[in-house]
Amino acid sequence: MADFEVPELEEIPVVPHIKEGAMSHSSPFISKEQFQEPLGFPGELVPNWEEKVYEKMDDLRKRYRSFQVYLDSCVKCGACTDKCHYYLGTSDPKNMPVARQDLLRKVYRRKFTFAGKYFPKLVGAVDMDKDILDEWYSYFHQCSQCRRCSVYCPYGIDTAEISMAAREIMDSVGVGQKYCNEIIGKVFKIGNNLGLPQPALVDTLEGLEEEVEEDTEVAVKFPLDVKGADILLVTPSADFFAEPHVDGLIGYAKVFHETGASWTMSSIASEAGNFGMFIGSYENMRKIARRVRTAALELGVKRIVFGECGHAWRVAYSFLNTLAGPWDFLDPRYPVPQHICEYTYDAIQAGQLTFDKSENDWRTMTFHDSCNVARASRMGPKPGGQFDIPRAVIKAVCNNYVDMPAETIKEGTFCCGGGGGLLTDDLMEIRVKGAKPRAEALKQVTENNGVTHMAAICAICKSQFTKVLPYYGFTMDQIVSVHQLVSDAIVLTKKDSDQAKSESDSDE
Amino acid sequence: MGIEVNGKVLETDEEGYLANLNEWEPEVATAMAKDEDVELTDSHWEVINFLREYYEEYQIAPAVRVLTKAIGKKLGKEKGNSKYLYELFPYGPGKQACKYAGLPKPTGCV
Numbered sequence: 177m178a179d180f181e182v183p184e185l186e187e188i189p190v191v192p193h194i195k196e197g198a199m200s201h202s203s204p205f206i207s208k209e210q211f212q213e214p215l216g217f218p219g220e221l222v223p224n225w226e227e228k229v230y231e232k233m234d235d236l237r238k239r240y241r242s243f244q245v246y247l248d249s250c251v252k253c254g255a256c257t258d259k260c261h262y263y264l265g266t267s268d269p270k271n272m273p274v275a276r277q278d279l280l281r282k283v284y285r286r287k288f289t290f291a292g293k294y295f296p297k298l299v300g301a302v303d304m305d306k307d308i309l310d311e312w313y314s315y316f317h318q319c320s321q322c323r324r325c326s327v328y329c330p331y332g333i334d335t336a337e338i339s340m341a342a343r344e345i346m347d348s349v350g351v352g353q354k355y356c357n358e359i360i361g362k363v364f365k366i367g368n369n370l371g372l373p374q375p376a377l378v379d380t381l382e383g384l385e386e387e388v389e390e391d392t393e394v395a396v397k398f399p400l401d402v403k404g405a406d407i408l409l410v411t412p413s414a415d416f417f418a419e420p421h422v423d424g425l426i427g428y429a430k431v432f433h434e435t436g437a438s439w440t441m442s443s444i445a446s447e448a449g450n451f452g453m454f455i456g457s458y459e460n461m462r463k464i465a466r467r468v469r470t471a472a473l474e475l476g477v478k479r480i481v482f483g484e485c486g487h488a489w490r491v492a493y494s495f496l497n498t499l500a501g502p503w504d505f506l507d508p509r510y511p512v513p514q515h516i517c518e519y520t521y522d523a524i525q526a527g528q529l530t531f532d533k534s535e536n537d538w539r540t541m542t543f544h545d546s547c548n549v550a551r552a553s554r555m556g557p558k559p560g561g562q563f564d565i566p567r568a569v570i571k572a573v574c575n576n577y578v579d580m581p582a583e584t585i586k587e588g589t590f591c592c593g594g595g596g597g598l599l600t601d602d603l604m605e606i607r608v609k610g611a612k613p614r615a616e617a618l619k620q621v622t623e624n625n626g627v628t629h630m631a632a633i634c635a636i637c638k639s640q641f642t643k644v645l646p647y648y649g650f651t652m653d654q655i656v657s658v659h660q661l662v663s664d665a666i667v668l669t670k671k672d673s674d675q676a677k678s679e680s681d682s683d684e
Numbered sequence: 685m686g687i688e689v690n691g692k693v694l695e696t697d698e699e700g701y702l703a704n705l706n707e708w709e710p711e712v713a714t715a716m717a718k719d720e721d722v723e724l725t726d727s728h729w730e731v732i733n734f735l736r737e738y739y740e741e742y743q744i745a746p747a748v749r750v751l752t753k754a755i756g757k758k759l760g761k762e763k764g765n766s767k768y769l770y771e772l773f774p775y776g777p778g779k780q781a782c783k784y785a786g787l788p789k790p791t792g793c794v
Contacts, residue, residue: 205698354698355791358791359791359792362791362792368792369791369792369793370744370790370791370792370794371743371744371791371792372744372747373742373743373744375741375742376742376743376744376746376747379742379750380746380747380749380750383747383749383750383753384749387749387753412792412793413792413793414792414793414794416747417747417748417778417790417792417794418747418748418778418793418794419748419749419766421793421794422747422748422749449792449793485793599793601699601779602698602699635793635794636793638793639793639794
């Protein structure tokens, strides 16, 4: 099945012995000129690139105080060494967060610290060269920016931010990653990561309406570009395209139907994900986020709700106001934005939804906390809502629920192994190996508690697990959307959609 | 990179997808399948032909539910699901079948 060695699953937690250079061959496809230029990056390695690297590093340390603090403050205590899923899965010591960061830190030291300038050998400072650039390209694409290491760092050093900066520096000298940069270009040109044009969206959504009506005999709507709707749903384009994502989208539509909401999706903002964050490019992240503002203004909506998408939720929850605000034209009674789980949870609390939980009795569920939801955002009004709300939704629709071991969930959750711009086939080896800690935790509850399925609220997690779980003896359909469970249990009590009857207000 | 079909070498990308959609001919699919030890049956061709028709109209590969529904209509309802499509194209209908049909690889969180 694989042309590399798939690791054996062990009892967690096991810290492996180091294997020097075990993953030094891993390197994603380089972006060609055609994918670099729409993002404002040079098409190939620029002349005098070493100097440009220092200039960009100087620019970043001045723009982001955090970046310099992280580079200066590490004392090499080692608390992070066994916290990264890529180190646990590959044994490559350069995948210890401290060592990965040091690939950049050693160059920073040489140029920007007193000791590094005058006594480089004493402090391990080195000049930039092509070998180091190649090593950056390899190992900064073996970090999914999941921020698990930063939870355990006594200084709170955020490796994700260092990986983002490294990628931004590389892009600025013409060394970009094909996967991320081609996708960002599609968002600018077409409106979403997949490159689904508006007519294809219409065709896909009409198909879903027919499918749901055949299944339920209820006309649940999937509205697109409806002016004057109350709610704009921004969801990952994978929700239109792939399984199990689409079953989640069907779940959102059924919830909106039952709450009598007036809602719409947008062909301009037909993507929740924001790959600008993965490559550390503020300018691209902002441009991607502004589409949501454009869509909200053009459609005249009052609220914005995000679908199940992990990194999108970080950008949406934590940065949307500064990137694309102010949102003073929206209804001030609702947070901007809201998560679909929050929306469903509130509807459950308000008694608006009826469920037949026995529909999910054939499953025993567990929940995978997606890294960027767990560690980079919140959900709802209370601390910990990002952990409690999705679990509360699952428990409202399923009778059988078991959590994975405590050190592998919530703020200590293991990344799926495919986040941060690594969800591409040319990185399959690191993806499979990086999924090992999660697969071990899942195996434990499968064997001990009879868990049959794992739910997630991130398009990347869902695609990644669909692909990599089979390497560890699971089946691809063991990963499901949270709203797929909602969809299976919800009892549709309204025969016609309120939206179909009128486009007038239907405030709950 | 390239693939040799009918005495001509056609350009492909790093992963073997055809660089120019217009250069596709049925022998491209046959040659690609042969490289991966897949023998193309009529059922494979139903999928490949549908992908090409859909792409021509919408400039994108069909979403999985659009594809399974269309195949269900053509080959019978019991075949209108992704399990059947994975039997035909074990590396994933989206990716492997698109490659044989000369379509670009679907990108994004899929």
